[in-house]
Amino acid sequence: MGLFSRKSTKHQQQSNGNPSTNGDLNTPFAMKRANSNPAQNATIPAIPMPKAPDPNVDPAGYLRSIYAVRERSRLVLDKAKLNQLRHFTVDMSKFSDTANYVVAIIKRDFDDYSTIPPHGRWQHFDVGGRPRVDQLMATWPSSVDAQERTRRLMDLFLVSVLLDAGAGAKWQYKSKESGKMFKRSEGLAVASLEMFKTGLFSSNPDQPFQVDHGGLKKLTTEKMAKGLQVSPENPIDGLEGRTNLLIRLADALLNQEIFGPESRAGNMLDYLLAHPTTHVSAVPIIPLPTLWSTLMDGLSTIWPNTRTQIDGTPLGDAWPCASMPSHPTHPWENIVPFHKLTQWLTYSLMVPMQKLANVHFVGVELMTGLPEYRNGGLFVDTGLLTLKPEDAKRGLAQYQMNATRQGQPNYEVVPLFTADDDVIVEWRALTVGFLDMLLDEVNTLLGLSGDKKLSLAQMLEAGSWKGGREIAEVSRPNTKEPPIMILSDGTVF
Secondary structure, eight states, rough: OTEEEOOOOHHHHHHHTOOGTTTTSSSSTOOOOOOOGGGGGOOOOOOOOOOOOOOOTTTHHHHTTTTHHHHHHHHHHHHTTOOOOOSSSEEEGGHHHHHHHHHHHHHHHSSSSOOOOOSSSHHHTTTTGOOHHHHHTTTTTTOOOOOOOHHHHHHHHHHHHHHHSOSSSSEEEEEEETEEEHHHHHHHHHHHHHHTTTTOSSOOTTSOOOOOOHHHHHHOOOHHHHHHOOBBBOOOHHHHHHHHHHHHHHTTTTTTHTTTTBBBBGGGHHHHHHHOEEEEEEEEEEHHHHHHHHHHHTTTHHHHHHOOOOOOHHHSSSEEOTTSOOTTTOOOGEEEEEOOHHHHHHHHHHHHHHHOOOOEEOGGGOOOOOOOOHHHHHHHTTTSSEEEHHHHHHHHHHHHHHTTTTTOOOOOOEEEEEEEEEHHHHHHHHHHHHHHHHHHHHHHHHHHOGGOOOOOHIIIIIIIHHHHHHHHHHTTTOOOOOEEEEOOSSSOO
C-alpha cells in the first residue's frame, strides 16, 4: 500500500459529522464530530496556571508534574541538535523530510484543517467510520442526563486507555457486533467497548455501563483472555500485566474524595467540577494541572512498585537517562519523566467532558507529544534518528533471544529493548522534543498562523501518530512493527 493512498479519514469525517449516517442518533444528546466543543463559543476569563513544584524542595512532586515532561526532555533534545547523544546519531538535514511527510499525510486526509479532532481514544472506538460511541449513547434513554453520560464515557475511556498497551503483531479482535477484524489500538478499543457493554467492569447488574471497584475486583486473567479473545493462536502481549493493572485500579477507586461513595471512575467529573480551582463562568473552566493532579494522585497506586522512586515516592513513567545531567546530591536531575499513559488519559478524558458536560480546559498547551513507538518510530523511519551500531547489535541479539519464546515474532528483525533500557529512555525523550519542533514546522508548511494553527493534539492525531504507523506498515509489511521494539509487560506504552 502506498504511503499516501488512504482516504479513510475524510470519509470518517463526513460520516461522523452527518447524523443521517445513523438513523438512531435522534436523542438530544447525540454527538456531533468528536472535535467540536460547545465551550469554545463562551468568553473565557484569563486563569493563571499554578507554578511547577520546586525540584530542589520537592523533587518527586516536580517529576510527577506535567511541567517536568517538556522541561526535562528538552535537555536531551539540546544534545540531539549537537549530535552528542549516547545511543542515536542525528541527521538534522532529515528533519524537513519528516515534516514534509507529515504534512502530506494531513493534506491527503483533510481539506479543512479546523475539522481535525484532538488526539484521543474516541477516534479509535469509531474505527472504520462507524460511530460506535454515538450508537452506544443512542441506546440510553433520554432520562440519562448529560453529566451521567459524561460519567459513563469517562468510565469506558479510562478502562480502554489502560488496556491500550502494545498488543503485539499477532493479536486481533473479531467484533461480536460487526464480525470485522481489528488489530492494535483500534482492536483494543473495540474489544474494551464490547466488554464494557456486557457489564464486565460493573458490580451493578442493573447498570452495566459503569466501571467501579466491585466490578474490577472480580476480574481474572481468564475473564480478560475471554473478553480479548486471546488463545494460543491469537496471543496478546502482557495479558497478565493488563489484568493486574485493572485489578489495582479497583483499589485506587476506593479513594472516595475523587471517586465518590460508589468507587466509580466517572465520578471524577463531580470531583473536578466541585474542585476549588475550577472557575464557573459561562461554562465550567478547569485548569489542566487540576485534571493532571487528579489522575496522577488518584491512580498512583496502580503502577508497579518496581518503577523509579524518589524518597520512597513512586514516580510512575519516569526513568534515569545517561544523557541527562548527573549530580551526586541531586539524583532527580538524571531522571526524565514521560507519564505517557497519564497524558493519553488526559487527552482522551477531556473530550467527553468538553462535548457533553460543556467543560472548558485552560493550560492545555502544557501537554506534550506522546513518547510512544509510533511517534518515535516516525523519526527513525524518516532517517532523522539512527541507532548507533553497538546498540543496534545489542538490540538485535535481544530480539533473536526473544524470538525463541512461544508466540513471539521471528521475522523482520529489529532491535528490541526493555522499557527501562537507556536506549528507550533516550528515544522517548527525543520523541517529546522533536514533536514540539515538528508542530512549528508543520504549521509553517501548511501556512497556518494565529488561531488557525494546528494544536499539538491535532498534529498527533492527523499527522505524526498516523504517519508513524503508515511508514512502519510500508517499511515492515509483515509485522507492521516500529523500527525499534519495546518488550511490553502490558503496563508500559
